[in-house]
Amino acid sequence: MIDWTKISTVLLDMDGTLLDLHFDNYFWQEYVPDRYAEKHGISLARAKEELSPRFEQTYGKLQWYCLDFWARELDLDIMAMKHEVTHLISFRPYADAFLQNIKDHGKQVIMITNAHRDSLSLKLERLPMAHYFDKLISSHDYGYPKEDQSFWRALEDDIALDKEHALFIDDNIGILDSAKTYGIAELLAIRHPDSQKGPWETGSYNAVEDFRELFISS
Known part of the structure; x- marks a missing residue:
């Protein structure tokens, strides 16, 4: 799938790429609405109706990924709530083995995530993986x-x-489009970002079904 002789830097998204997106989807689509409903004494269905347009207004903007923003907007302790469901944080199959493989073969490995720094730190606590990377970058670092x-x-x-x-792997087609516009040479999507849902549409991008497909042979 990739001519590794032409790749010196591997840019990797975190949620939905290296990590199972089930944690984030469950948290924002079910857990947050449930706690919001409880706080306001309304039904879960009503909570989802109220939250949906608020989420849609910020989708793709930095605020969408900002835990401080949502803590203020919803008057909920978002970080404390995330800690309550950390058992759902997990690697996608063979993601950690892939990280070890590309590190062993001398590639520069950079995480680039839209996740808030607090969310990144939480996931690094749950799944120690910082040692695989030359640098961990949150989009909040750049604004x-x-x-x-x-x-x-x-x-x-x-x-x-x-x-x-450079090779960039992400589960978000809009973000891959942005990287393509900027001129990143090699782009790959993810076929199954959320283990609890079916395959995603990946448009014109080749998609990773199994990270073992990308292992660099010795």
């Missing part, structure tokens, strides 16, 4: 989400990115 071209310009300045010899 722009990956959907924005300004993110990619900041990234290139930050790590001296050679985009013509």
Whole structure:
């Protein structure tokens, strides 16, 4: 799938790419509405009706990924709630083995995630994986989400990115489109970001079914 002789840097998303998106989908689609309903004395269905447009208004913007923003907006202790369901945080199949494989073969490995730094820290506590990476970058560090071209310009300045010899893997088609516009050479989508749901539509992008497909042979 990839000509590894042409790749020096591997850029990896976290949620839905390395980690099972079930944690995040369950948290935002079920757990937060349930606690919001409890707080306001309304039904779960009513809570979802109220929250849906608020989520849609910020989707793809930095606020959508900002835990501080949602804690203020919803008057809920979002981080405490995340801690309550950390048992759902898990690697996607063979993701950690893939990380070890590309590290062993001398690739520069960079995590680029839209996740808030607090969310990133929580997941690193649950699944120690920082040692696989040369750098861990949250879009909040730059002030722009990956959907924005300004993110990619900041990234290139930050790590001296050679985009013509870079591979980027993400489960979000809009973000892959943004990376393509910026000129990242190799792009891959994820077929099953959420283990509890069916395959996602990946458009024109080749998609990873199993990370073992990408292992670099010795």
